[in-house]
């Protein structure tokens with residue numbers, strides 16, 4: 001397996017990497033200046049990769065294990081990362097939250113947890129509407145910092161291809177910080193457990209005492225057995241984002257000279273969103289050409305035949321770990337829609353890792369006008385996802401969450417009971433509401449309990 005990467009010679013397309021250009025690509029910005037975009041893409045095509053093929057291949061193996069029930073995926077991070085928030089503190093808080101959740105889930109699942117951030121590249125968002133109108137003024141919708149700015153002015157909202165390069169640079173810096181944190185002792189199991197004990201000191205979470213005590217005992221047992229905690233100080237941590245802006249993803253795609261296979265080196269794992277998963281669309285075509293593990297979001301309108309056709313396009317060789325289906329059907333629909341999809345995909349012999357995203361099917365507008373979600377709905381969708389798999393004898397392979405390591409107030413409920421009035425206190429997201437640090441940990445404890453019940 002090689003860690004080297006080559007640049008495809010200009011004007012050639014041996015891998016079919018440019019075929020997507022002939023197809024409809026939804027959710028792309030209306031870039032005002034095609035020459036400026038081409039110049040940026042050319043520069044990015046010569047830039048250093050953010051990840052290397054060997055890492056993507058290892059992740060494929062990890063996801064295959066999650067598909068077999070021998071590991072569990074935890075994928076989490078911002079709805080939309082912002083350039084302004086790419087500080088070491090904010091990145092550390094997110095990584096810390098994911099590590100804390102992972103310890104709890106590892107205990108519940110009794111299997112390794114594959115840790116993955118929506119991080120170092122989650123800078124582009126699909127939107128319901130191309131434009132936004134305020135007080136009679138209509139401007140392009142905010143599509144993520146990779147495309148335009150959030151302030152409601154014509155200058156900020158104009159798509160600017162120079163932002164693609166900025167996104168690349170900030171992704172590289174973020175990836176560097178993540179690697180430093182996860183390889184430099186920050187992920188020490190004993191330290192992560194100590195943080196979780198801090199969380200448990202809040203009486204609001206006393207119901208999780210039993211699980212926390214069990215984890216405590218397990219760690220002490222390991223210590224007593226002479227476990228080499230120093231050897232466990234480094235954790236694998238993978239990077240992912242939605243492969244939305246195809247000019248960016250294409251520019252960062254390289255061919256591994258050792259294998260001749262193309263890798264999108266912008267992240268280890270890329271996913272196709274619910275709004276761009278058309279079988280004959282540009283996103284499916286492009287990701288069918290790269291060798292990274294890929295995901296597809298499946299919303300409540302997904303027919304079993306759609307899922308099978310997507311698998312045939314994206315994973316024709318049926319390689320385990322190559323394809324992850326991320327079901328985001330909503331708490332009210334998951335128990336009705338998911339069973340037939342899982343059943344028929346399984347009957348077709350399709351190798352897939354099933355993951356739940358309990359966020360995107362549960363978005364509501366609160367009475368006070370905030371775009372939010374109810375914590376109870378989030379947990380209910382995860383419960384439904386587990387119930388479906390349990391009934392079918394299939395494997396619930398992981399969790400995909402919008403979360404932050406900070407103390408925001410964007411999702412209603414949780415043991416600290418964020419109310420509609422409370423949302424205004426620290427509502428910081430620029431697009432969708434995220435679980436805060438405490439709600440994220442609470443989710444991990446609840447899911448760990450579900451996993452424990454499932455394994456009995």
Ligand SMILES: O=C[C@H](O)[C@H](O)COP(=O)(O)O
Pocket residue numbers: 079125126127128129360431432
């Ligand atoms: O994160 C998902 C989508 O980008 C988001 O829900 C779209 O939001 P909108 O309906 O506000 O455009």
Ligand SMILES: C=C(OP(=O)(O)O)C(=O)O
Pocket residue numbers: 079126242272273274275297328360
């Ligand atoms: C837009 C997203 O999700 P979906 O495609 O499922 O709506 C997302 O995960 O950011």
